[in-house]
Amino acid sequence: MEYLVTMTTHVPDGTSDQAVAEVRAREAAHSRELAGQGHLLRLWRPPLRPGEWRSLGLFAAADDAQLEQVLASMPLRVWRTDQVTPLAPHPNDPGRPAKQGATEFLTTFTIAVPEGTPGRVVADTEAREARRTKDLAGQGHLLRLWNLPGQGRALGLWRARDPAEMQAILESLPLDAWMTVQTTRLTPHPSDPGLAASGRARSPSSPAPLDLPPEAGHLG
Numbered sequence: 001m002e003y004l005v006t007m008t009t010h011v012p013d014g015t016s017d018q019a020v021a022e023v024r025a026r027e028a029a030h031s032r033e034l035a036g037q038g039h040l041l042r043l044w045r046p047p048l049r050p051g052e053w054r055s056l057g058l059f060a061a062a063d064d065a066q067l068e069q070v071l072a073s074m075p076l077r078v079w080r081t082d083q084v085t086p087l088a089p090h091p092n093d094p095g096r097p098a099k100q101g102a103t104e105f106l107t108t109f110t111i112a113v114p115e116g117t118p119g120r121v122v123a124d125t126e127a128r129e130a131r132r133t134k135d136l137a138g139q140g141h142l143l144r145l146w147n148l149p150g151q152g153r154a155l156g157l158w159r160a161r162d163p164a165e166m167q168a169i170l171e172s173l174p175l176d177a178w179m180t181v182q183t184t185r186l187t188p189h190p191s192d193p194g195l196a197a198s199g200r201a202r203s204p205s206s207p208a209p210l211d212l213p214p215e216a217g218h219l220g
Contacts, residue, residue, distance in 0.1 A: 098194030
């Protein structure tokens with residue numbers, strides 16, 4: 001199974017810069033180990049408020065229990081709270097890897113078909129949606145697609161030049177009229193295994209910094 005994990009870290013007041021640096025270094029090293037084991041697939045930074053330390057991770061595990069073991073093994077867990085969202089396979093998922101260039105976005109879709117819509121109209125719209133997502137994957141815009149818990153909910157991972165292009169892509173989807181969409185612009189995380197796979201990451205011998213905001217006062 002795959003999981004999206006929102007990881008929020010709160011460093012206790014009074015923690016020394018040296019202690020934070022040591023935990024960050026161990027976290028970066030362990031993240032590489034988890035990536036090598038196939039558990040950590042991607043890491044991103046979502047939009048952050050001043051002083052906030054948060055990241056999003058795409059993880060793979062056999063089940064919830066194994067995922068908890070993986071998360072508990074991470075050094076930053078001593079200061080971190082994790083929000084886990086299980087992801088189910090989507091029939092239109094292209095399963096594309098990370099690529100260089102462009103900005104990545106996560107989109108949460110909620111589809112509500114208007115009451116009274118004929119079944120043949122729904123089936124035709126869904127078929128056109130499948131064709132359109134295949135086209136967008138071929139153009140390098142759609143990387144991944146999952147079903148989320150709840151009726152008519154899905155999560156997409158996209159690439160676009162900017163928010164305007166992302167919005168135009170979403171509006172081109174046949175299901176657009178029936179969807180509400182929440183879009184999150186992502187920024188690269190230096191420990192992202194996807195960056196390593198695409199040749200953009202640091203050398204494994206050079207630990208990458210993690211998400212410590214300068215405003216927190218540690219290692220600014």
